Amino acid sequence: MCERLSDIQFVTSSASMQRALDALLLAARSEAPIMLRAEIGSEVTALARLAHDNSRHCNRPFLALSCHLMTELPSGALAAVSGGTLFLDEVGDLAGTLQTKLVHLLDGLATQGEMTRVISATKRDLTQDSCEGHFRKDLFFRLNVLEIRIPPLRERPEDILPLARALIASLSTDLGRPAPTLSEEAAAALLQHPWPANLREVKNVIERALLLWPGDALNLDAFSEIMPMNDHRRYRIGDDVTLRDLDREHISRLMTRVRSLQSAAAILGIDKSTLWRRLKQYRPEPGAAVQPGKTR
Secondary structure (H helix, E strand, O other): OOOOOOOHHHHHHHHHHHHHHHHHHHHOOOOOOOOEOOOOOOOOHHHHHHHHOOOOOOOOEEEEOOOOOOOOOOOHHHHOOOOOOOEEHHHOOOOOHHHHHHHHHHHHHHHOOOEEEEEEEEEHHHHHHHHHOOOOOHHHHHHHHHHEEOHHHHHOOOHHHHHHHHHHHHHHHOOOOOEEEEEEHHHHHHOOOOOOOOHHHHHHHHHHHHHHHOOOOOOOHHHHHHHHHHHHOOOOOOOOOOHHHHHHHHHHOOOOOOOHHHHHHHHOOOHHHHHHHHHHOOOOOOOOOOOOOOOO
């Protein structure tokens, strides 16, 4: 086995993400097709590559194909991946005629002397799509032998700041600049953002901040594109502000300096599940703007 598990994608202290990674590594040892259920921006190619690198196919070719808007199956490239791993990203978006061709292709791969491993990924509910006739049932059952759900970033807030800091260090090295620190207010803003595009969005936001803000610290202004209107305000006890806003501010600041939800919950004197519900409640919806001094 090649045993590769070093990408920033795999930085996690989330129990749900760790379970998904454990399931993926366990599935990698088999020959069964793997289906990754993941939202947009979840960097599924890195996950598929992880499975490939921890399988018996690790020294053979790895081919990743994006099925979105694909007009033809690249037969030459598919022939070259024999004995390796074929990754089909956004397989749920594959056109009907190409679904039929893919079935025949997989039949052909199965008859070859060296088995080709198939991993696919989709953000769609292919169970429903297959029942409604939008996706071939035989193809669905062929690909969906081992299904692994990748939890979106909004379901694992404890991973947001470690991922952001790891990206700051990595991208700063790539850009040839010293890695800046992350201010307390900026960290709170990152924690409150819902990250609809998941890790891909985190990478884009961090890279933009590093390119535009050359100082020793990244503050709130470096992340203005993800911030609702009232995120620039820091509340103080005695201000004309609701208890809800004070609670949200206190939790946000606390989460910037503790290592886990469990630690934060212990400091606050509440259950971890209660803290998670509050974080979810306080996180603004994508595109929503909250007026200063108002609650949602």
